[in-house]
Amino acid sequence: MIALNLIYATYAIWLREVKVFFREKERVVSAIVTPLLWILIFGAGLGSSVKINGIDYQRFIFPGIVGMAVLFGSIFYGLYVIWDRKLDFLKEVLVAPVPRSAVFIGKMLGGASDVLLQIAILLAIGVALGMTTTMSAILSFAVCILLSFCIVSLGLIIGANMKSPEGFNLIMSFVLWPMFMLSGALFPVENLPAYLAVLIPLNPLSYGVDLLRYVMLGGRTAFGVATDLMSLGLFSIVFAAAGIYSFEKMKM
Amino acid sequence: MSAIEIVKLKKYFGKIAAVNGISLKIEEGEIFAILGPNGAGKTTTIFMLCGLLQPDEGTATVAGFDVTREPFKVRQKIGVVFQSPSVDDLLTGRENLEMHAMLYGMPLDQIGKRIDTMLRLVGLEERQHSQVREYSGGMRRRLEIARGLLHHPKVLFLDEPTIGLDPQTRQHIWNYIRRLSEKEKVTIVFTTHYLEEAERFADRVAIIDKGKIIAVGQPKRLIESLGGDTAFFKTAQPEKVASKMKKMNGILNVKVIGDQIKATVKNPQKQLPIIFRRFRSIKSVALQPATLNDLFMKYTGKQIREEEGEGGYHERIMRSQRE
Ligand SMILES: Nc1ncnc2c1ncn2[C@@H]1O[C@H](COP(=O)(O)OP(=O)(O)OP(=O)(O)O)[C@@H](O)[C@H]1O
Ligand SMILES: [Mg+2]
Numbered sequence: 001m002i003a004l005n006l007i008y009a010t011y012a013i014w015l016r017e018v019k020v021f022f023r024e025k026e027r028v029v030s031a032i033v034t035p036l037l038w039i040l041i042f043g044a045g046l047g048s049s050v051k052i053n054g055i056d057y058q059r060f061i062f063p064g065i066v067g068m069a070v071l072f073g074s075i076f077y078g079l080y081v082i083w084d085r086k087l088d089f090l091k092e093v094l095v096a097p098v099p100r101s102a103v104f105i106g107k108m109l110g111g112a113s114d115v116l117l118q119i120a121i122l123l124a125i126g127v128a129l130g131m132t133t134t135m136s137a138i139l140s141f142a143v144c145i146l147l148s149f150c151i152v153s154l155g156l157i158i159g160a161n162m163k164s165p166e167g168f169n170l171i172m173s174f175v176l177w178p179m180f181m182l183s184g185a186l187f188p189v190e191n192l193p194a195y196l197a198v199l200i201p202l203n204p205l206s207y208g209v210d211l212l213r214y215v216m217l218g219g220r221t222a223f224g225v226a227t228d229l230m231s232l233g234l235f236s237i238v239f240a241a242a243g244i245y246s247f248e249k250m251k252m
Numbered sequence: 253m254s255a256i257e258i259v260k261l262k263k264y265f266g267k268i269a270a271v272n273g274i275s276l277k278i279e280e281g282e283i284f285a286i287l288g289p290n291g292a293g294k295t296t297t298i299f300m301l302c303g304l305l306q307p308d309e310g311t312a313t314v315a316g317f318d319v320t321r322e323p324f325k326v327r328q329k330i331g332v333v334f335q336s337p338s339v340d341d342l343l344t345g346r347e348n349l350e351m352h353a354m355l356y357g358m359p360l361d362q363i364g365k366r367i368d369t370m371l372r373l374v375g376l377e378e379r380q381h382s383q384v385r386e387y388s389g390g391m392r393r394r395l396e397i398a399r400g401l402l403h404h405p406k407v408l409f410l411d412e413p414t415i416g417l418d419p420q421t422r423q424h425i426w427n428y429i430r431r432l433s434e435k436e437k438v439t440i441v442f443t444t445h446y447l448e449e450a451e452r453f454a455d456r457v458a459i460i461d462k463g464k465i466i467a468v469g470q471p472k473r474l475i476e477s478l479g480g481d482t483a484f485f486k487t488a489q490p491e492k493v494a495s496k497m498k499k500m501n502g503i504l505n506v507k508v509i510g511d512q513i514k515a516t517v518k519n520p521q522k523q524l525p526i527i528f529r530r531f532r533s534i535k536s537v538a539l540q541p542a543t544l545n546d547l548f549m550k551y552t553g554k555q556i557r558e559e560e561g562e563g564g565y566h567e568r569i570m571r572s573q574r575e
Contacts, residue, residue: 004357005357008354008355008357008360009354009355009357011354012350012351012354012355013351013355015351016340016343016347016351019342019343019347020340020342020343023342023383024342088334088336088337088338089338089339089340091304091332091334091338092334092338092339092352092399093355094304095302095303095304095327095330095332096327096352096355096356097324097325097327097328097355097356097357098355099324
């Protein structure tokens with residue numbers, strides 16, 4: 001009975017997140033337009049002239065763009081918790097007889113749903129433009145499920161601990177861009193100088209991008225499929241635990 | 253059993269004691285007002301009773317459960333309408349209620365019917381499928397009140413339910429609250445800084461200032477305890493009249509202010525004619541019926557601010573809207 005109530009509560013929170021996402025047109029639009037721009041800029045601009053490991057840059061970059069879409073979508077979603085708090089909507093959820101873990105999981109699943117919807121669209125475009133195949137797209141989607149759980153949890157940790165939207169730029173400079181640059185999304189990580197290369201295994205996105213690239217382009221992986229999967233799984237569990245803890249500590 | 257029992261409750265923010273040792277008993281079925289000026293500690297008290305803030309000292313039980321040890325059980329028994337808007341304005345009115353019902357684990361087969369009933373009671377049936385951002389301030393408030401009562405709570409907390417609404421809408425909201433309280437058999441605790449709301453709608457009121465209770469009781473009794481209404485007499489010989497007045501029974505706090513005498517007159521309908529007959533020099537009198545404000549003045553030396561504080565509901569709606 002109690003377990004059932006937990007599922008309802010989680011479902012209620014998830015449903016709200018998804019509805020709100022669809023009703024904020026700017027969020028949907030920017031979520032789809034941003035990766036498209038990246039495809040255009042990097043793909044069309046550099047694609048014809050540059051080759052990496054014998055692959056057209058256009059094809060090389062596509063897994064990176066998918067990873068980027070997961071990263072940005074997830075972190076922005078997490079920061080949205082601040083708005084909930086400003087809206088005082090969060091109080092309604094926090095005063096309900098629902099454990100914070102259910103609130104967190106509902107929000108995490110809601111965020112992952114938002115992100116995965118964008119990813120589905122992006123992958124469909126990729127298939128249509130011949131940047132990847134249908135089979136690869138399906139496998140990539142599966143990878144993105146795990147990756148989005150991981151990064152949305154990270155976003156929620158940040159959102160729950162941030163007091164106001166003013167810290168936003170700091171998060172951009174110190175979390176978002178480094179995670180993006182040091183993930184291998186834009187260029188192979190093998191070419192990085194050593195002092196930056198040490199950061200790569202600490203970045204969950206590295207494993208996600210590695211897996212996506214393997215699934216889409218074949219060939220060798222930087223860490224190995226098993227390591228990628230296990231690392232992502234481990235990061236997800238750690239982030240989820242820290243996220244639940246942050247939600248429990250969250251002040252009005 | 254009391255619906256709420258508060259013993260020496262304290263909450264500090266840094267060095268400020270926002271709530272500074274409040275003790276209170278609220279009985280089942282009461283409509284209880286917490287009246288106080290901005291910053292008195294009303295919201296902080298409500299938050300502690302809802303388990304949203306941890307008390308630093310003291311204890312409180314709500315519906316028989318301790319707020320620190322059994323916050324989960326407390327939450328199942330209470331409904332809350334927060335001071336600032338807490339409905340999601342991108343959801344429709346009905347969706348807000350549906351979400352609430354699921355959060356409170358209401359049986360799925362009862363949710364639809366219960367929501368219909370509550371929407372009808374607050375007069376939002378026709379607008380239930382509009383997004384809340386299209387609602388007026390009064391409509392949002394009614395939706396929040398319906399939501400607070402949806403899951404059959406034993407105690408309903410209303411933190412400034414009418415703040416920032418125009419007088420007509422305030423009256424309207426109170427009609428709904430009263431109707432609901434009769435229908436739902438629920439203990440209602442509301443905070444306000446509008447005197448007349450406490451006087452008119454509360455069975456009992458606690459007046460608080462700077463985190464402390466100044467007085468508790470039935471509004472009528474509290475006003476009676478002041479000993480009468482305030483009268484201002486105009487006379488050519490204020491000093492002389494005043495010194496004689498001071499010796500009369502049923503006249504208190506006699507004070508000369510310029511060419512006027514200010515005094516508290518018990519039972520003025522009877523006393524004023526007597527006073528007029530006795531002091532022929534009195535030219536006129538202005539009578540001010542006693543209010544809880546006078547009580548507040550008596551204990552604190554200041555007024556409860558009547559005008560809108562900085563925390564207006566509309567202002568908060570504006571501030572809270574997504575950019
Ligand atoms: N989160 C907080 N951090 C620091 N101080 C706070 C916090 N919340 C409230 N206070 C302080 O505690 C005191 C009581 O605040 P509270 O909000 O309980 O007053 P209130 O009676 O509800 O006032 P209002 O009529 O303005 O709503 C105030 O001095 C306020 O500044
Ligand atoms: Mg308040």
